[in-house]
Amino acid sequence: MAEIRHEPVVVIGLGRFGSALALELERQGTEVLAIDNVDRRVQDLSSQLTHAVTADCTDVEALRQLGVGDFHRAVVAIGDHLEDSILVTSMLVDLEVADIWAKATSAHHGRILERVGAHHVVFPEQDMGQRVAHLVSGNVLDYLKIDADFALAKLRPPREIVDVPLAESTIRSEHGVTVVAVKKDGRSFTYATNETVVSRDDIVLAVGHNDDIERLVDGD
Structure with a gap:
């Protein structure tokens, strides 16, 4: 039987939700590029993820240099900072990522994410x-x-x-x-x-x- 290969995924934001998502994707055999601007979070996961990088997630040039625009699918797992969540989602649209998933913490947040270009909005806590x-x-x-x-x-x-x-x-x-x-x-x-x-x-x-x-x- 041929090995099933999953398309690689970018996960931006390594809080509880982003970390759990990235680890589960890796467990399933999906290559993950995990990005967070807090070095401690990245270090905690670096031994468990193939690619974990500390970078300013709200800097489009930093995302471009990491090759985020080459990925078909990305997840914005930022929940604590609504402005950053919305900004990063809009930058992924600018980078022409084809399938953007974004975490929302409220219905209002979710509507904004959809308007700026998220293809899928999830409400994990709800x-x-x-x-x-x-x-x-x-x-x-x-x-x-x-x-x-x-x-x-x-x-x-x-x-x-x-x-x-x-x-x-x-x-x-x-x-x-x-x-x-x-x-x-x-x-x-x-x-x-x-x-x-x-x-x-x-x-x-x-x-x-x-x-x-x-x-x-x-x-x-």
């Missing part, structure tokens, strides 16, 4: 808060927001789908939620079909609109 809220409720085993109003939930099966083929259950017609996979007896997940019969001790993966999933879980 998204994690929503995920933990679902987990703390005790009814959901895991929760992943896929889009603004769509989610994937890992949960114990609701009563209406237990011991009947999924095609005969009312989960989709009444709740607008689709079971896509089932895990039985501690084994791996398998794709669900119309003929799949779910037991009470199984774990299911369900997709649907956020409100529909929440109503399904709350009503169980």
